[in-house]
Amino acid sequence: MRKSHGKGWKIGLIALVCLGVVGGGIGAATAPTWAGSSIASESQSPARTTEGLAAPVVQAMELGVTPTDGAAQVNPAAPVVVKATYGTIKSVALTEAKSGTAVEGATSADGSTWTAGGALKFDTAYQYEYTVVDGAGRETHQAQTFTTVPASHEADAAVYPQNGQKVGVGQPLQITFSEPVINKEAVEKALKITTTAGQVGAFHWYSDTMVRYRPEGFWTANSTITMEMQxxxxxxxxxxxxxxxxxxxxxxxxxxxxxxxSANHVADVYVNDQPSQHFLVTMGDERFPSASGYxxxxxxxxxxxFVAASIGLKPGDPANYGELDVNYATRLTPSGEFIHQATDSAVAYIGQLNLSHGCIGMDEAGASWVFNNMGVGDLVQVINSVSESAAPTDGYGDWNIPWAQYASR
Known part of the structure; x- marks a missing residue:
C-alpha cells in the first residue's frame, strides 16, 4: 500500500510538471536573451536598426549610377544618370577630370533622377560626385570616375557635295568614313535624306568605308536635298x-x-531636256576608246x-605624247578622261576622226562653252563607243548600274 501511495505521488508530480508545460513553461525555457526587456517601437525611431523585427517604416534606398565606377571606353553619347529609388538627389557635379570643366545636368521634378544635359567628349576622363538623401533624411556622398572612347576608336566622315554647294542632276551623295563600317544598317538609319521634290533614293556601299546615295532617276532640276546626319x-x-x-x-x-x-563625232547638249548646243568632236581612238555610258x-x-606616263605610255610608244598643256579642261574621271580643247595637231580632225586617248576633244569655242556653262554634277552620256563604261568608282558611274542592283544591299 505504501509503495502504491509513493508511486501515485510521483505520477501526480509528473502531471503537475506537464501542466506547467502546457501553461507556457516552454516559452519561459526557450526565450531569447532579450526576453523581458523593453523593445522600442520602430515608429519612434527614424530608421530600423535591427533586422527582422518588423516591416520598416523607411524603404531602403536603391542607388543606380551610369556609367559605373571605373568604366572605360564609354560611348560619349551614352546617358550619364544618377537615380535614387526611395530617395532624392541633393547634388551632382560631373566634371572633366583634367580641366575641371563642368557638364551641365538637370534633376527630375520628383528629385529622384539627375541626367547630364549634353554629350560627352571623346578620349576624356570624367569624375562625378553626388549626394543623395534617403527617406529618413540620411545623406550618402560618393565619387566615381569613368573614361570615354579613346581617339583610336573615334570615327569621322567626309561628305560630298559639301553643305551649300550647287551641283547638277547627276551628282550622287557620297560619304567616306575614316574607319570601316560593319553596322551598315545602323549608319543608314542615322542618315535621313529628304528632297523638296519628294524623291526617294537608295544607299549603295562600294566598300566598308564609302557609301553613296541616289534616286532611281536623276535628281529633279532646281530642287534641294537635305541630309540630316545623326x-x-x-x-x-x-x-x-x-x-x-x-x-x-x-x-x-x-x-x-x-x-x-563616238561613231558620228558629234556632241549635243540638252538643258532641261531641250536642245541647246551642237558641237563637232574627236573622241578616243581604237586603242583608247572613250568610256561608254554616263x-x-x-x-x-x-x-x-597631261603626262603620258600617267596612263602607262612609255618612250618609243607611238601613242606617247610626253607632256603637254591643254585648255578648258573639264574632268570626267580621276583616271584621266576630260572634255578639253583639242591640241593644234588634232583640230583638223574634229568631226571626222577619233584620235584622242579617251578624252572628248573640241575646238576652242566648244570647249570654252562647256567649261563656262557646265559644271560639277552635270552629265555626259557617251554612245556608240566600243569601250565598256568606266568603273563606278572611277568618278561617279553610279548611273550605269541598274536600279535593282544599285538599291540591293
Whole structure:
C-alpha cells in the first residue's frame, strides 16, 4: 500500500510538471536573451536598426549610377544618370577630370533622377560626385570616375557635295568614313535624306568605308536635298563610334546633259531636256576608246597638264605624247578622261576622226562653252563607243548600274 501511495505521488508530480508545460513553461525555457526587456517601437525611431523585427517604416534606398565606377571606353553619347529609388538627389557635379570643366545636368521634378544635359567628349576622363538623401533624411556622398572612347576608336566622315554647294542632276551623295563600317544598317538609319521634290533614293556601299546615295532617276532640276546626319555615338562596328551630327543641304541646278556620239563625232547638249548646243568632236581612238555610258562632270581646270606616263605610255610608244598643256579642261574621271580643247595637231580632225586617248576633244569655242556653262554634277552620256563604261568608282558611274542592283544591299 505504501509503495502504491509513493508511486501515485510521483505520477501526480509528473502531471503537475506537464501542466506547467502546457501553461507556457516552454516559452519561459526557450526565450531569447532579450526576453523581458523593453523593445522600442520602430515608429519612434527614424530608421530600423535591427533586422527582422518588423516591416520598416523607411524603404531602403536603391542607388543606380551610369556609367559605373571605373568604366572605360564609354560611348560619349551614352546617358550619364544618377537615380535614387526611395530617395532624392541633393547634388551632382560631373566634371572633366583634367580641366575641371563642368557638364551641365538637370534633376527630375520628383528629385529622384539627375541626367547630364549634353554629350560627352571623346578620349576624356570624367569624375562625378553626388549626394543623395534617403527617406529618413540620411545623406550618402560618393565619387566615381569613368573614361570615354579613346581617339583610336573615334570615327569621322567626309561628305560630298559639301553643305551649300550647287551641283547638277547627276551628282550622287557620297560619304567616306575614316574607319570601316560593319553596322551598315545602323549608319543608314542615322542618315535621313529628304528632297523638296519628294524623291526617294537608295544607299549603295562600294566598300566598308564609302557609301553613296541616289534616286532611281536623276535628281529633279532646281530642287534641294537635305541630309540630316545623326552619327554621333553610332557604333559603326568593332567599337568604332561616330563623332558628329551635321545637316548638309545641297542645291540642284538645271538639268544639263551632253550626249557625245563616238561613231558620228558629234556632241549635243540638252538643258532641261531641250536642245541647246551642237558641237563637232574627236573622241578616243581604237586603242583608247572613250568610256561608254554616263559620266558625271567632276571639276574644271583652265589649263591642265597631261603626262603620258600617267596612263602607262612609255618612250618609243607611238601613242606617247610626253607632256603637254591643254585648255578648258573639264574632268570626267580621276583616271584621266576630260572634255578639253583639242591640241593644234588634232583640230583638223574634229568631226571626222577619233584620235584622242579617251578624252572628248573640241575646238576652242566648244570647249570654252562647256567649261563656262557646265559644271560639277552635270552629265555626259557617251554612245556608240566600243569601250565598256568606266568603273563606278572611277568618278561617279553610279548611273550605269541598274536600279535593282544599285538599291540591293
Amino acid at each position: 552619327l554621333f555615338g553610332v557604333d559603326l562596328g568593332k567599337g568604332q563610334i561616330g563623332n558628329f551630327n551635321k545637316t548638309v543641304t545641297v542645291r540642284i541646278g538645271d538639268k544639263k546633259v551632253m550626249v557625245a556620239d 559620266l558625271v562632270l567632276m571639276d574644271r581646270q583652265r589649263t591642265a597638264h
